[in-house]
Amino acid sequence: MASHLPPKPTAQYEETAGGGLAAGAPHAPRGMMRWLLTTNHKEIGTLYLIFSLTMFFIGGIFAMVIRAELFQPGLQLVQPEFFNQMTTMHGLIMVFGAVMPAFVGLANWMVPLQIGAPDMALPRLNNFSFWLLPVAFLMLLSTLVMPGGAPDFGWTFYAPLSTTYAPPSTTFFIFSLHLAGISSILGAINIIATILNLRAPGMRMMDMPLFVWTWLITAFLLIAVMPVLAGVITMMLLDINFGTSFFNAAGGGDPVLFQHLFWFFGHPEVYIMILPAFGIVSVIIPTFARKRLFGYASMVYATASIAILSFLVWAHHMFVVGLPLVAELFFMYSTMLIAVPTGVKVFNWITTLFRGSISFEPPMLFALAFVVLFTIGGFSGLMLAISPADFQYHDTYFVVAHFHYVLVPGAVFAIMAGVYYWLPKWTGHYPHLRLSQWHFWLSVIGVNLTFFPMHFAGLAGMPRRIPDYALQFADFNMVTSLGAFLFGASQLLFVAVVILCIRGGEKAPARAWEGGEDLEWSVPSPAPLHTFETPPDFKPQQH
Amino acid sequence: MAANGDQQARQTGVRRTVSRTLVVLAGMFVFAFALVPLYDVFCQVTGLNGKTSGSAQSLVHADMDTTRTITVQFITRGSPGLPWKLETDTRQLRVHPGESREVVFRFRNQGEGPSLARAVPSVSPSEASLHLRKITCFCFQEQRLAGGERLEAPLVFQLTPDLPDDIKTVTLVYTLYPVEQTLARRYLGFISEGDQA
Numbered sequence: 001m002a003s004h005l006p007p008k009p010t011a012q013y014e015e016t017a018g019g020g021l022a023a024g025a026p027h028a029p030r031g032m033m034r035w036l037l038t039t040n041h042k043e044i045g046t047l048y049l050i051f052s053l054t055m056f057f058i059g060g061i062f063a064m065v066i067r068a069e070l071f072q073p074g075l076q077l078v079q080p081e082f083f084n085q086m087t088t089m090h091g092l093i094m095v096f097g098a099v100m101p102a103f104v105g106l107a108n109w110m111v112p113l114q115i116g117a118p119d120m121a122l123p124r125l126n127n128f129s130f131w132l133l134p135v136a137f138l139m140l141l142s143t144l145v146m147p148g149g150a151p152d153f154g155w156t157f158y159a160p161l162s163t164t165y166a167p168p169s170t171t172f173f174i175f176s177l178h179l180a181g182i183s184s185i186l187g188a189i190n191i192i193a194t195i196l197n198l199r200a201p202g203m204r205m206m207d208m209p210l211f212v213w214t215w216l217i218t219a220f221l222l223i224a225v226m227p228v229l230a231g232v233i234t235m236m237l238l239d240i241n242f243g244t245s246f247f248n249a250a251g252g253g254d255p256v257l258f259q260h261l262f263w264f265f266g267h268p269e270v271y272i273m274i275l276p277a278f279g280i281v282s283v284i285i286p287t288f289a290r291k292r293l294f295g296y297a298s299m300v301y302a303t304a305s306i307a308i309l310s311f312l313v314w315a316h317h318m319f320v321v322g323l324p325l326v327a328e329l330f331f332m333y334s335t336m337l338i339a340v341p342t343g344v345k346v347f348n349w350i351t352t353l354f355r356g357s358i359s360f361e362p363p364m365l366f367a368l369a370f371v372v373l374f375t376i377g378g379f380s381g382l383m384l385a386i387s388p389a390d391f392q393y394h395d396t397y398f399v400v401a402h403f404h405y406v407l408v409p410g411a412v413f414a415i416m417a418g419v420y421y422w423l424p425k426w427t428g429h430y431p432h433l434r435l436s437q438w439h440f441w442l443s444v445i446g447v448n449l450t451f452f453p454m455h456f457a458g459l460a461g462m463p464r465r466i467p468d469y470a471l472q473f474a475d476f477n478m479v480t481s482l483g484a485f486l487f488g489a490s491q492l493l494f495v496a497v498v499i500l501c502i503r504g505g506e507k508a509p510a511r512a513w514e515g516g517e518d519l520e521w522s523v524p525s526p527a528p529l530h531t532f533e534t535p536p537d538f539k540p541q542q543h
Numbered sequence: 544m545a546a547n548g549d550q551q552a553r554q555t556g557v558r559r560t561v562s563r564t565l566v567v568l569a570g571m572f573v574f575a576f577a578l579v580p581l582y583d584v585f586c587q588v589t590g591l592n593g594k595t596s597g598s599a600q601s602l603v604h605a606d607m608d609t610t611r612t613i614t615v616q617f618i619t620r621g622s623p624g625l626p627w628k629l630e631t632d633t634r635q636l637r638v639h640p641g642e643s644r645e646v647v648f649r650f651r652n653q654g655e656g657p658s659l660a661r662a663v664p665s666v667s668p669s670e671a672s673l674h675l676r677k678i679t680c681f682c683f684q685e686q687r688l689a690g691g692e693r694l695e696a697p698l699v700f701q702l703t704p705d706l707p708d709d710i711k712t713v714t715l716v717y718t719l720y721p722v723e724q725t726l727a728r729r730y731l732g733f734i735s736e737g738d739q740a
């Protein structure tokens with residue numbers, strides 16, 4: 001495959017247009033203190049990414065425990081109570097610890113570079129929002145060794161499982177989620193302030209790269225729903241410790257209210273995890289198709305409509321709680337409506353590829369896999385949106401298959417595509433080609449082996465969140481577990497690629513990819529600590 | 544444009560953006576809590592969550608609609624950790640809309656000591672809850688029973704004649720819950736490990 005790739009751009013015909021090449025600040029602290037106190041968007045971005053990768057592996061180990069137990073029917077390795085803690089912690093860590101911080105890390109690194117800003121608008125706040133995360137997740141992980149064990153009520157923490165019947169560690173879980181939430185909110189404020197105020201002179205909103213656009217919209221979603229999450233967990237805290245009855249039927253409360261509040265946060269939250277991914281893919285595909293993105297404006301409007309619609313569909317997670325018929329119909333149709341702007345996006349990516357001169361560098365491989373596999377997840381979502389059908393599918397492995405398709409070869413592949421795309425900018429070296437290709441192909445095979453059979457198991461009626469299952473599901477589960485081990489192991493290759501790339505490798509020029517047109521490619525590779533201290537000259541392209 | 548003035552403009556811009564987002568944030572946090580009473584009002588008006596009125600209602604004087612007969616079922620449930628029983632001999636009744644009927648329920652505390660509990664009602668289908676009137680119900684207050692004590696308590700109810708035509712069966716579920724939600728009890732229970740049942 002390597003031989004089919006076009007030659008890399010050479011340094012000769014590249015020049016560095018970007019702002020100052022100022023050397024590192026003269027009085028910067030060294031060693032640990034440098035990382036603890038840094039206010040530099042690139043260093044903070046790196047911290048976020050390292051944190052996210054760590055969480056990805058911790059959450060991944062929990063997933064391996066789950067898949068090892070489910071390898072065969074019967075109880076072999078762990079007790080059901082511990083199994084429940086594993087599913088819960090896996091979900092919480094992947095959502096709040098791996099995917100969200102990875103996107104914030106990419107935003108920290110790339111948003112200022114893509115809009116020609118010297119740094120984030122609020123650098124010190126930036127430092128604070130990062131360091132909240134290790135505290136939050138250390139606390140969350142510490143619940144594993146507490147008496148009564150870690151949270152065991154699923155990542156959706158439905159009351160009264162998470163209140164009346166919750167383990168004592170739940171208060172720590174609430175506190176750590178509060179911290180992670182505050183971190184996201186502060187990050188979002190920072191990103192909005194940066195994008196709205198720090199663009200290079202001459203860059204209008206409709207000139208911004210799509211990664212910036214999608215992050216701006218994501219940040220608004222965060223501002224709108226993270227306070228609702230904070231409200232819900234505060235109500236849980238009050239119910240558990242202070243005898244209120246928000247969700248307690250005995251005292252006049254209503255557990256179904258919990259689900260409404262949770263999903264009012266929860267559905268926009270799933271878009272928080274996918275909109276930045278759309279942005280990454282929308283900058284990578286044009287680069288390697290060597291064409292302008294097809295339908296730039298429609299991409300922006302589609303993203304905005306998805307964000308707005310995402311507030312009107314929450315009860316598609318609650319079709320079976322006993323909604324009245326009108327509500328079933330409303331949420332069914334509004335959910336299906338979201339597929340329209342999503343379809344516009346997929347259409348635009350494919351049209352961008354049409355008649356492009358495409359080459360298949362590692363970032364492009366991941367981006368293309370994203371388009372195909374995310375679409376599969378979108379289709380299973382549409383099946384779930386059919387309310388009468390969801391009575392059958394709900395709480396089965398079909399739902400698990402759906403959201404893993406949109407989140408793993410969706411969000412996670414997009415993050416990896418972004419990492420491969422920008423590694424030359426961060427380190428000054430291209431990632432090792434052969435290893436990257438191995439990583440890609442093993443991941444694609446692993447992901448599909450893991451999650452595709454889940455569709456069948458779910459349609460056949462296998463419930464989710466169980467440590468043991470009926471014999472008829474044994475074959476599907478064995479394939480799934482083997483796929484999961486393969487996928488898990490191949491992520492070690494990813495770590496190897498990143499470490500090798502930091503250490504050395506083929507040197508990358510400023511414009512590391514021939515088709516890269518955004519501002520980040522105008523600063524040297526590796527990007528110096530300080531860039532665009534004087535704003536760059538921005539010439540709008542005709543989108 | 545002077546670079547300095549530019550810097551200043553950006554600073555004010557950032558400050559303005561931050562204060563606006565903070566306002567939205569605070570608004571959304573309050574909104575989350577406001578949703579709780581809004582949800583209750585919404586459910587009361589539409590009857591969506593199957594809750595019935597928490598206090599006695601008067602009979603609606605209307606003619607009995609003898610052309611329709613509705614099956615009313617009664618289900619009782621206990622809670623783990625509460626040594627009480629709630630029973631009735633009337634599993635099922637056939638009533639006409641407009642008719643008022645009495646059903647007797649029996650409470651029994653099978654534990655050693657006295658305790659407090661409350662029977663919380665729920666109606667399904669939930670649309671029926673708007674048309675179920677309770678003239679007398681033990682569910683309006685909590686009950687205190689000494690160890691081994693029994694209590695007979697009546698429910699007098701009426702289905703109003705405007706009950707939608709498509710409803711043929713109404714199920715009324717009473718779930719017994721312990722009343723012990725005080726701060727002190729929670730923590731004492733927590734320490735003595737008795738609470739997690």
Ligand code: HEM
Pocket residue numbers: 156270271273274316317335336338339342377378379380381382384385386390393394395399402403406407410411
């Ligand atoms: C065309 C777009 C989509 C549609 C129509 C759709 C529809 C649905 C429906 C109806 C459910 C509920 C199924 C049930 O519980 O019975 C569901 C669950 C879920 N979806 Fe989607 N979805 C879409 C896209 C996405 C995306 C982009 C993400 C995230 C990146 C996502 C993440 C999830 C998650 C995490 C759950 C399960 C939550 C849980 O119960 O644990 N979905 N989806």
Ligand SMILES: [Cu+2]
Pocket residue numbers: 266267270313314316317
């Ligand atoms: Cu949803």
